[in-house]
Amino acid sequence: MRSLLGVAALLIVGLALSLIVSEYTLRLLNLAVVAAVAVVGLNFAFGYAGLISLGHAAFVGLGAYVLAILTTKLGWSPWLAAVPAVIGTGLAAAVLGYPLLRLKGHYLALATLGLNVSFGIVATNWIDLTGGTNGIANIPGLTIAGHELSGERPFLWFGLAVLAALALIAAVIHRSRYGRAMMAVRDDETAAAMTGINVTRMRVAAFTLSALYAAVAGCLFATHIHFISPDDFSYAHSITHLAMLIVGGEATIAGAILGAVLLTFLPEWLRVLGDAYLAFFGLMTLAILIFLPTGIVGLATRWVRRPAPPQADAAIGAEEASRP
Amino acid sequence: MSILRAEGISKRFGGLLALSDIDIRVEEGEFVALIGPNGAGKSTLLNVLTGLTPPTAGHIALDGRDITHASTHARVRAGLGRTFQRGRLFGRLSVIENVMTGVANRPGRSGRELRELARAQLARMGLERFAEHAIGSLSYGNSRMVELTRALACEPRVLLLDEPAAGLNSGEVEDLMTRLRAISTERRLAIVLIEHNMGMVMRLAQRIVVLNFGSRIAEGTPAAVQADPAVLAAYLGEGFSHAGL
Known part of the structure; x- marks a missing residue:
């Protein structure tokens, strides 16, 4: 129920904004929505299963490149190309996940960082396929019933619908036995195994889910900008994704979306700072890690539910009814 | 045997x-x-x-x-079931959700059934009133009992x-x-x-x-x-x- 309300709020705010803001702000909102899709995905791996991934942008890139290559070289419709782009990226994550996810903590962070750097090297040097540093241009946009989603506003509406649907799916998974198993694995791997949870499989599942969302974000990005190059998916973007999730509030879907929007707009709002922005951003992230370890969403829930008495059973019954 | x-x-x-x-x-x-x-x-x-x-x-x-x-x-x-020397509950899940991870071992149970079975397990151990509590709010003795309930929920x-x-x-x-x-x-x-x-x-x-x-x-x-x-x-x-x- 709460997630339905959250998604309704997201759609209403997004729709209202789309009617009043400038074309330039619309473009930023679109980038924020694309980032939000990726970060809601990263939340499966990092927020729920506790896997520190610094290679999320590589999966965004893989989805974007598959779509770009199929549409520009083979003339596929972007709708059709999105299917192998998303499924292929998910498969790649599952195959890479089995050896990679034997690593933990810092080692996993380094390995995924290496993965992201490797992706960049391949995308830069496999010139026949990827166009190298020149990238791939003229990627066709999406069309719905003959209407091309050419303007920023229609694309934003579409992007919001995709984000809303994916956020709802994420909420359902979060509350399911699989969501609980992922969080159990993060909290205590040994105890999770001792409750019959297949730890490796849950890790790979979380990693694969996060890559599927990343690939959708990549497809949105490619069809929105119509041009991609290796720089769009460098490891710096992976770090930004992680920062978005931590600033917004890890392990919450609302936090993932809020963080993505905030960190997309912050550089614009703070343009007056010039190069000092990075210093400000670093200090802000540090302050959030120290004073708000549960992110902006954590702060909000602390304000809303300050005196929380033990809930009556009526509320629990209502919540149960909405369970899958 | x-x-x-x-x-x-x-x-x-x-x-x-x-x-x-x-x-x-x-x-x-x-x-x-x-x-x-x-x-x-x-x-x-x-x-x-x-x-x-x-x-x-x-x-x-x-x-x-x-x-x-x-x-x-x-x-x-x-x-095979087990509890640990130092309590090892899942801190980000509620008491009933901890037990539900154990109940979920048997296939073919719906989400609602998992919750009902977990609640029944807690009731049998006299812990039903803690079902929706956070793990961090439990006394040491109760957290040990919840861990035992979780192990029993796997039907060992x-x-x-x-x-x-x-x-x-x-x-x-x-x-x-x-x-x-x-x-x-x-x-x-x-x-x-x-x-x-x-x-x-x-x-x-x-x-x-x-x-x-x-x-x-x-x-x-x-x-x-x-x-x-x-x-x-x-x-x-x-x-x-x-x-x-």
Whole structure:
């Protein structure tokens, strides 16, 4: 129920904004929505299963490149190309996940960082396929019933619908036995195994889910900008994704979306700072890690539910009814 | 046929022989205590039985099926349960969600059924009112009981308990003993108990296995073990006598 309300709020705010803001702000909102899709995905791996991934942008890139290559070289419709782009990226994550996810903590962070750097090297040097540093241009946009989603506003509406649907799916998974198993694995791997949870499989599942969302974000990005190059998916973007999730509030879907929007707009709002922005951003992230370890969403829930008495059973019954 | 049988279990950590050629068998519904001084290898034996530590040598069979090389989660699904010496609950899940992770082991249960079954398990342990509580808000005694409930929710046939009474007050220990005895008879559940509380061991166990320096030095009924000179020398101390017997 709460997630339905959250998604309704997201759609209403997004729709209202789309009617009043400038074309330039619309473009930023679109980038924020694309980032939000990726970060809601990263939340499966990092927020729920506790896997520190610094290679999320590589999966965004893989989805974007598959779509770009199929549409520009083979003339596929972007709708059709999105299917192998998303499924292929998910498969790649599952195959890479089995050896990679034997690593933990810092080692996993380094390995995924290496993965992201490797992706960049391949995308830069496999010139026949990827166009190298020149990238791939003229990627066709999406069309719905003959209407091309050419303007920023229609694309934003579409992007919001995709984000809303994916956020709802994420909420359902979060509350399911699989969501609980992922969080159990993060909290205590040994105890999770001792409750019959297949730890490796849950890790790979979380990693694969996060890559599927990343690939959708990549497809949105490619069809929105119509041009991609290796720089769009460098490891710096992976770090930004992680920062978005931590600033917004890890392990919450609302936090993932809020963080993505905030960190997309912050550089614009703070343009007056010039190069000092990075210093400000670093200090802000540090302050959030120290004073708000549960992110902006954590702060909000602390304000809303300050005196929380033990809930009556009526509320629990209502919540149960909405369970899958 | 024994529900759990381990034969010739040895475990070597570098130069240290933590377990040396241990045989242990547990019958269906039987209450076995594993005692011995600290460092005797009791927890290591539990880790080997549950697949957290691979043995250097030996075989383990659960209900006649060889599980020596099975993964931990597969052993749990085959009927092996365990609680840990230091409570290990999932801190980001509520009490009932912790229990639901155990209930979810049996396939084909809907989300609603999982919640109802978990609630029933909590009710049976007298913990229903804590169902929606956060783990961090539980008292130490209650968190140990929730961990036991979670292990029982996996519907084990053999339950391994690593010092379940450590840190509990005497009232809580009595409560724990009453529940363990009831569960064991009710479900024909075999229980292997590691415990330093000799009062509890002597009153609950049908059979006691004594380990010292990784070797089994005695095995038998509480009365026989208490009278064994080797056990008195290694662990219980000269002149040990338990009033409850």
